[in-house]
Amino acid sequence: MIRSGIAITLTVLLCLGLNSVSVGQDSKKEFVSFEFSGESLSEALDQIIKRTEIDLVYDPKITEGIHIYERINPKNTDELLTQLLEDHELDYIILSSGTYVIVKSSRGGPFYGTFAGKVVDSETGEPLPGATVMLADASGGTSTNHSGNFSINKLLSGTHRITFSYVGYEPVSKTIQIRPDNELTERISLERKPVDVLPVVVEAHRAKIPHHQNPTMPVSSELNTVGVMRDAIRNLNLMSGIQYGLPLTDLHLQGGQQSEHRILLDGVPVYNPYSFGQMFSSFSPYAIGNVRVHKTGYGVQAGSQIAGLINLSHDLPATGNKSIVLQGDPLSTNLRGDLSFTTGEESSLQIMTALRTNFWDIYKNPTLENTLQDWNTIDPLITNAVGDIEYDAAAYEPIRHNSDIKFFDYHLATSYKIDNFSSISASLYLAENEVETRLLNQHRSNTGLSAAPYLYASDGYQWNNLTAQISWNEILTPRFDVSTQASYSINQFEHQNRMGTADYPISVGSSGRNFNLDSAFSENSTPLPTQFDGNEIQHFILKADGSYSISPHLLIEGGVQLDRVTSGIDISNLSYFPARIDQSATLLSSYLNTKHTFGSYWNVEWGSRFTYAALSNQVYAEPRFTVQFDQPESNIGYWSAKLSGGLYRQFINEFQVTNSGPTSLVPSFAIWSLANEDNIPKAWHLNGSALIEPSSNRSIKLELYYKWQPVTNITSYSNLSSQENLSVQNVQVSGIRAFAETTEMKAWGGGIKVNQSFADSNLKLKTGYDYSYSRIDMESQFGRMMPAPWNEPHRTQLRILWRMMPDLAVTAKWQGIWGRKWAFRKSYYDFLRYRQFEMPTNFSFNTPENDKMSSFQQVDLSFIYQPTLGSANLEVRLELLNILNRENTLEKYLQPVQNGEETIYRVRHRSLPGFHPTISLQVEF
DSSP: OOOSSSSHHHHHHHHHEEEEOOOOOOGGSOOEEEEEEEEEHHHHHHHHOOOOOOEEEOOGGGGGTTTEEEEEEEHHHHHHHHHHHHGGGGEEEETSSSHHHEEEEEEEEOOEEEEEEEEEEEEOOOTTTTTHHHHHHHOOEEOOOOSSEEEEEESSSSEEEEEOOOOOOOOOOEEEEEEEEEEEEEEEEEEEEOSSSEEEEEEEOOOOOSOOOOGGGGGGGGGGGOOOOOOTGGGGGGGGGEEEOSSTTOEEETOOOOGGGGEEEEEOOOOOOOEETEEEEETTTEEEEEEEOOOOOOOOTTTTOEEEEEEEEEOOOOOHHHEEEEOOOOSEEEEEEEEEOOOSOEEEEEEEHHHEOOOOOOOOHHHOOOOOHHHHHOOHHHHHHHHOOSOOGEEEEEEEEEEEEEEEEEEEEEEEETTTTTEEEEEEEEEEEEEEEEEEEEEEOOOTTTOOOOEEEEEEEEEEEEEEEEEEEEETTTEEEEEEEEEEEEEEEEEEEEEEESOOOOSSSSSSSTTGGGGGGOOOOEEEEEEEEEEEEEEEEOOOOOEEEEETTTTEOOOOOOOEEEEEEEESSSSSOOOEEEEEEEEEEEEEEEEEETTTTTTEEEEEEEETTTTTTEEEEEEEEEEEEESSSSTTTTEEEEEEEEEEEEEEEEEEEEEOOOOOSSSSSEEEEEEOOOOOOOEEEEEEEEEEETTTTEEEEEEEEEEEEEEEEOOOOHHHHHHHHHHHOOOBSGGGGGEEEEEEEEEEEEEEEEEEEETTTEEEEEEEEEEEEEEEHHHHHHHEEOOOTOOOOEEEEEEEEEETTTTTEEEEEEEEEEOOOOOHHHHHHTTTGGSOOOOOOTTOOSSSGOOOOOEEEEEEEEEOOOOOOOOOOOEEEEEEEEETOOOOOOEEEEEEETTTTTEEEEEEEHHHHHHHEEEEEEEEE
16 A cells, blocks of 8 residues: 555545545444446445445546446455455545545556466367356356467466366366466466266357356257267257258258358358268268257358358377277168377377268168168159150159168368467268159050150269368467368259150169269160259468457457358359359458456357458448346246347358259259359347256256348249240340349257156157247348248157166157148249149149148167176167158159049158168277
8 A cells, every 4th residue: 555645645536525434433344345347436335435434535537437236245344445446546545534535556566467368178189169267256267269269368467266067067166366567377277077978069158157067958959969970960950940850851050051151160151061862961970070050140250151060179198098899780881980199398299080881782671772772763743744755654653672882081180289378170971862763653554566666764972072171270469369270162063853765674773973964875765854963162261350358347259261262153054044153252241349247147249240341342340249147046036038139141151952853862952053143141130048057957048039131042943933034045145143142041949858867867868849930021032021941840758867787778759840831842833833734633732731731750769788898888869760760751742644535633742661670880999
């Protein structure tokens, strides 16, 4: 304290006019606590005067413009005033009479220090983005960035207790000593909590302050996969607002189109993330470590996408780990290898590689083969509309069938830790996927050589993905950290369907990788109209991100990103109007974001992205915000509420084009294109969520969302199927308007998820319900607002995990979906309506909202046995899928049947497989 010049200072203050209260002095030795949430300093001082009954004087001018956000634990008067004033360059002196006088501080030396570091997985050393770093008294804190780095600047010198927590990990508390002008940097390792299935899924709403269990319980059953085709993406439907899980259906986030979200691998976009026609993802389940989901209301750091993002990360091995994992099931084989070793006192190297491939040529999964055979039938209405054959396709029946499935994906990820606070990482991903079916049909009236010709058809698809990235991140100073990444991805898609007639039966054996079916036929075969579609998109990204800590209550984040995108689309067939679109463009974006902690429980985040699009020569802003309140102790236990939203745009768009082929094994396929200046989609988001944890073994998650999309892009079938355009042969148009249009869409909904564990967490239950409402303006096609074709209004799930013994577990899953519409094949609504042919009596494809589909219900049961045999760890899985043998409908189609002289139409169903068991074996050395 400054003890000189007291009389002079007091005289000046009194002349200026002082606020003064004179009361007794004895109470100043008592310990009192306060909590200020934005009060002015003068108001805070008045409260202190009343509580402590001290004599205190100050010049009102030195308190102007100062507001207090402070939680003060029980302290005596001297300590209380010290904590309150030091952040504002104020001090106090005590007169001989015992009166406190507040003055400008003239202390020598600093009063603050900085605490920074990196939060990592204790086994792998992998950074943990979004981990919570909080002062134990909840007076301030922060969270780690995408590189796992954190910084708390302007931390009051002295002793502090810091708590670190992250979903799926045991929280850690650490006591640190901050000295004046000291910069303390540490590496914090968190131990994984026992989880039943990896990867760990992380959502945006997480606890910001320490409490009785630091909500980690839900993770243990969050992604408990069931089924031989298990993968990280498909099982995201366990989370509120994510619709995915049925074969050949798309992934939708909170009522949005499939085109409105993006899937990333280590931050690199993957544009065709599906194997075998969307049956499961093209990522090996043994390569993915965790999944971060950004849904409605996500922050500016994640990017620009009007529905959200899903970022998968490669799973690096534990420090010192050297192992090989081999897994096999009736459909595929997985191989993973890990190598990790130290290269110095603080440096180490980690390498992970994973390979997945199928063996269809050696062994064909009977369930899958039968399903393909059931699906591989020509649709008479489509065939008659696109084919130029003399006979009615309804009179043909299949006599020969063949199918080929090939998929392969390879992952390589490595990380080199230079020291505790800097590292370089890189990854490579390669995937090739094919599916092709061939079919020979015979006319029912065939009796001799002069009979009707045979009808053949094929349907083939190829998806190819390649991504590569290299990243560097470092804590440059305890206040400032930076990371950079360069990445490249190329994604290709090719689709062909062919149809023709032949005078004699022909082989439907394998036609090779080029889908050149005609070469397999005799000279007597006659190719009919065929369809070819191709799409390629290349994406190069160079970006840098950084964060700077100003105080325990304020963190600033920012970044810049350069995108170079090239895309090509080729639609060349007689079903749709031919179009060739080639585009190249540059995007330059940046963002600025601030994170504030107010008082004890409030966290506020706000910022904006700015994107310059070369195609439109404009800059687009996307302001966003988040407010979260955490209450660790209440009558209902821990609870947290969060509100977020803002403006979202999208510069790279996906369009789903309905398959108009005769068999249409995959109902629709995706093509990618850049947005032009007049059709850049935008959406306003508002999301509210609540997390309630009444006890350590129970959690409840509530979520509500609303999205208004005044500008959104959809495929324009009126353009693709224009009769005027179709009359022009061998003419291609360029530009996105050849197949797209701009419209409006609204979506809202919500969900509830309940997690409960029993018997020391050996028995866990997870149940939930989701409601989704989506409507889209389809004026050009139907003349009105319509329920979205992909919407599933009601979804209910129940999952149970019972760990009967340490090495034996049983899981059960039930899923129900109600309220689906657009029940018939998409080509009926999007293609047949534009063709000139006689529509079936009693059926109209103008009112898809009236075409209702029966409910989907499925129960799966899985037994998992994990014994240890010598130095090897085994896992044996017995999967009993669809144990109720329910044939759930995927879509409906019409089968014409001759009834005397009248043709009637019967509704047929393309159904999912009934009950089918399977077994898999995994060995780890």
